[in-house]
Amino acid sequence: MNGNNGFDITNLRCEYTRGGLRGNDLSVNPLDLFERWLKQACDARLADPTAMCVATVDENGQPYQRIVLLKHFDDKGLVFYTNLGSRKAQQLAQNPHISLLFPWHMLERQVIFLGRVERLTTLEVLKYFHSRPKDSQIGAWVSQQSSRISTRGVLESKFLELKHKFQQGEVPLPSFWGGFRVKVDSVEFWQGGAYRLHDRFLYQRSGNDWKIDRLAP
Template sequence: MDVADLRREYSKGGLHRADLPADPLALFETWLGQACEAKLSDPTAMVVATVDVSGQPWQRTVLLKHYDAAGMLFYTNMGSRKAVQLAGNPCISLLFPWHMLDRQVHVTGRVEKLSAFEVMRYFHSRPKDSQIAAWVSKQSSRISARGVLESKFMELKQKFANGEVPLPSFWGGYRVVIDSVEFWQGGEHRLHDRFLYQRERDGWQIDRLAP
């Protein structure tokens, strides 16, 4: 297969400057709602990019769990590769790849750790099996076989069968304090629409970018 020959036209519609709200989260909320209405798989999935101490970028997909004017939230094992990298460099990039709608949203910012109360509240809102799974995996570490995870999961499921699953000390979350948001809408003939919101002291600067 020659991947250079794989192409299609983007014809879902344009994005116009006159239609942009003053606050990027208003447009994000509209687009996220439309992604949900279109029944996209995992519409809250976002690619999270971090950088290690050598300058090597890393990416992985996690789920957005909340957003508001203060930022975007996600949760993770605080011993994971991403957490170690964010401890050394709090700069982060998020990408929402809504390909079926010919859309992408790209967010840049810096992370701050969530409070113990915020983490506890979300942890206990998860299904019990998901709570147990957080205890099972030392995320990003090497393991000999999948059976190691499955055995540990069954052991802990039995242990916590009749009681509450405690919050692991190594489990937490981050708030991404947003510096910029870029909205990309695919256009015909590769003439895509791109608008960049950049935070300023008294609001947001909005610029159209060449595709």
């Protein structure tokens, strides 16, 4: 597809006019600024403001990306949950380095986290698992994530079977379901600017403190 079919994207562009990011807008700890931006994304009623693009790398150096929901964050790191048999979980078991991207396009912002993951404890996973809606708990049992299936009907039949099985009582935590905490090494904040003069600030961990640099757009 090259534009000869009448659909040419060469000149598609927009101007970034929502404002800038200046040094006096920054916080000492990047998670404080991230929390402020996340709250603003929620207040702006963005669709899935906690959605992040999670990038991992397989044993051949091939990158993979997918959208995952952030479920918790604090000074210990950022937390998400997944099937431990999934492609991302298997790749993280081999290579714990990870990248997270929050694409808040409507606010002309993005935030990138780089770090390493550690597995959550069973107690942490259990506490979150039982806070989910019951149908979501059952869904975790149904899907052997990233495995090949013949039709969608296989999933739907299994879901109905397990919904009947767990109709009474608590849904147990699957042994193959867990979570990861991302221990953050660096955070980059990007704010769109006029004339493509975007504002970028990079936080890098330095001992117990953070080193901050402004980057060229």
